[in-house]
Amino acid sequence: MSIINFRNVTKEFDGVKVLDDLSFGIEKGEILAIVGPSGTGKSVTLKHIVGLLEPDSGTIDIEGKPHIGYLFQSGALLAWLTVYENIALPLKETTRLKEREIDALVKEALEKVELSDAADKYPSEISGGMQKRAGLARAIVRQADVVLYDEPTSGLDPVTSLHIHQLIRKLNREQGITSVVVTHDIQGALNLADRIMLLKSGRAVEIAKVADFAASGNPEVREFLIAMQGEMQ
Amino acid sequence: MKFVREIGVSGKIGAASVLLFPTVFRSRDSRADFAHQLYKTGISTLPVVTVVSLFIGMILALQVGLELRRFNQEIYLGAAVMISLIREMAPFSCGLCLASCVGSSIAAEIGTMKVNDEIDALKIMGISPVKFLAVPRILALSVMAPLVAFYCCVIGTIGGGIVGSTQLGVDFGQYISSAMSIAEEKDLFVGLVKALVFGNVIGIVAVSEGLGTKLGATGVGKSTQRSVIVSFLLILMLGYMITRLCYQ
Ligand SMILES: Nc1ncnc2c1ncn2[C@@H]1O[C@H](COP(=O)(O)OP(=O)(O)OP(=O)(O)O)[C@@H](O)[C@H]1O
Numbered sequence: 001m002s003i004i005n006f007r008n009v010t011k012e013f014d015g016v017k018v019l020d021d022l023s024f025g026i027e028k029g030e031i032l033a034i035v036g037p038s039g040t041g042k043s044v045t046l047k048h049i050v051g052l053l054e055p056d057s058g059t060i061d062i063e064g065k066p067h068i069g070y071l072f073q074s075g076a077l078l079a080w081l082t083v084y085e086n087i088a089l090p091l092k093e094t095t096r097l098k099e100r101e102i103d104a105l106v107k108e109a110l111e112k113v114e115l116s117d118a119a120d121k122y123p124s125e126i127s128g129g130m131q132k133r134a135g136l137a138r139a140i141v142r143q144a145d146v147v148l149y150d151e152p153t154s155g156l157d158p159v160t161s162l163h164i165h166q167l168i169r170k171l172n173r174e175q176g177i178t179s180v181v182v183t184h185d186i187q188g189a190l191n192l193a194d195r196i197m198l199l200k201s202g203r204a205v206e207i208a209k210v211a212d213f214a215a216s217g218n219p220e221v222r223e224f225l226i227a228m229q230g231e232m233q
Numbered sequence: 234m235k236f237v238r239e240i241g242v243s244g245k246i247g248a249a250s251v252l253l254f255p256t257v258f259r260s261r262d263s264r265a266d267f268a269h270q271l272y273k274t275g276i277s278t279l280p281v282v283t284v285v286s287l288f289i290g291m292i293l294a295l296q297v298g299l300e301l302r303r304f305n306q307e308i309y310l311g312a313a314v315m316i317s318l319i320r321e322m323a324p325f326s327c328g329l330c331l332a333s334c335v336g337s338s339i340a341a342e343i344g345t346m347k348v349n350d351e352i353d354a355l356k357i358m359g360i361s362p363v364k365f366l367a368v369p370r371i372l373a374l375s376v377m378a379p380l381v382a383f384y385c386c387v388i389g390t391i392g393g394g395i396v397g398s399t400q401l402g403v404d405f406g407q408y409i410s411s412a413m414s415i416a417e418e419k420d421l422f423v424g425l426v427k428a429l430v431f432g433n434v435i436g437i438v439a440v441s442e443g444l445g446t447k448l449g450a451t452g453v454g455k456s457t458q459r460s461v462i463v464s465f466l467l468i469l470m471l472g473y474m475i476t477r478l479c480y481q
């Protein structure tokens with residue numbers, strides 16, 4: 001059952017089609033990886049899901065009213081707040097929870113991303129990987145049903161990347177968080193995801209279960225896989 | 234077309250800053266943030282404001298005083314300096330200081346947040362950037378600008394008095410009593426209203442430019458620069474219009 005459904009979505013920027021008649025569905029509880037060359041509209045796709053961008057034509061149907069968390073590539077933490085305050089911010093600003101309840105939720109989220117020790121540090125005082133985990137804690141603190149990850153591991157070393165992937169999987173398996181992961185790390189995607197979508201020039205070239213994707217006969221998929229393998233060596 | 238849209242955005246932010254001003258008092262965090270903005274606007278600019286207004290008072294006294302001396306009218310030096318300060322120069326120099334010190338830093342701060350996706354992150358969390366970022370900053374500028382202008386007036390008058398007594402042989406006490414005799418409540422009121430308008434405009438321009446920052450390396454620099462230029466122009470134009478309205 002699809003929880004988010006793109007139907008013939010088209011989006012142009014300054015006359016250039018970034019999403020071109022894009023149709024695909026995101027299944028409830030799955031991890032969907034979106035891969036593709038740079039500038040093909042992966043981030044734009046995610047921004048349509050949360051309403052930061054509106055399609056020129058086509059529709060995006062969202063089943064029910066899921067809480068959607070968003071992990072930005074940069075982490076997008078507010079520089080003048082500590083890690084703790086950043087995570088508490090959405091609760092303080094958008095709920096009527098008491099201070100004590102907020103504290104409990106924030107500490108729980110910090111524990112989930114293994115960042116309890118850095119709670120009182122400012123974003124500039126922690127590493128890139130820690131910033132991403134803090135961003136992730138902020139994305140899930142309001143009990144997210146869906147989390148969108150925009151390149152959660154880019155710029156991180158392989159060990160930290162693996163750690164983040166494990167975290168994404170844990171949240172998915174333990175809390176049933178539907179996860180959409182945009183990534184350049186095709187090997188990571190093959191290990192992490194249930195399904196993979198290849199986006200090229202704003203079109204879904206292929207969307208398939210991981211095993212089927214790896215064995216796909218689609219020439220564009222093969223070309224992409226070979227190019228990525230070349231890059232890794 | 235783009236210009237019209239920008240005016241629309243600024244208008245919306247301006248309206249929000251008026252309608253939403255009670256929200257800065259809604260919680261302990263927002264009150265603390267507002268206090269911090271007041272501090273940044275008022276207190277942290279004091280050194281610059283002090284030097285600027287001191288020298289403006291000194292320059293005014295020197296220019297006017299030399300003319301007055303030709304006619305043996307130095308006793309009116311205080312009045313001449315005070316009139317130009319209270320009506321024009323104090324709100325004007327306060328506006329320029331706030332635009333270049335505070336407005337530019339707000340535009341850069343919010344512009345950087347835009348480029349780092351922090352603005353989008355706020356929106357996704359259901360937090361309005363206008364309510365959360367714009368309103369406390371604009372309100373702080375509107376509240377502080379009249380106070381800063383008043384301070385400019387005081388310091389400028391003292392600066393003029395120093396020049397008067399050291400260079401032009403005007404007794405300081407006589408200078409001050411001349412200055413006080415001319416200052417009317419209306420002048421003070423109009424001057425402070427002018428400063429309030431300037432503060433408000435500087436805030437709206439800075440926030441609008443910050444939020445409108447284009448992605449890319451030069452985006453933040455551009456919007457910072459634009460916020461200062463647009464504020465300067467508006468301060469001059471609005472200053473003239475208010476003077477025109479109030480002194481017919
Ligand atoms: N707000 C915007 N205004 C104008 N153009 C935009 C905007 N957002 C994205 N674009 C353009 O849309 C295209 C796709 O951008 P997008 O960020 O989705 O790429 P991407 O697939 O995420 O690439 P990358 O892997 O490099 O992050 C790019 O050419 C980009 O310049």
Ligand SMILES: [Mg+2]
Pocket residue numbers: 042043044150
């Ligand atoms: Mg991207």
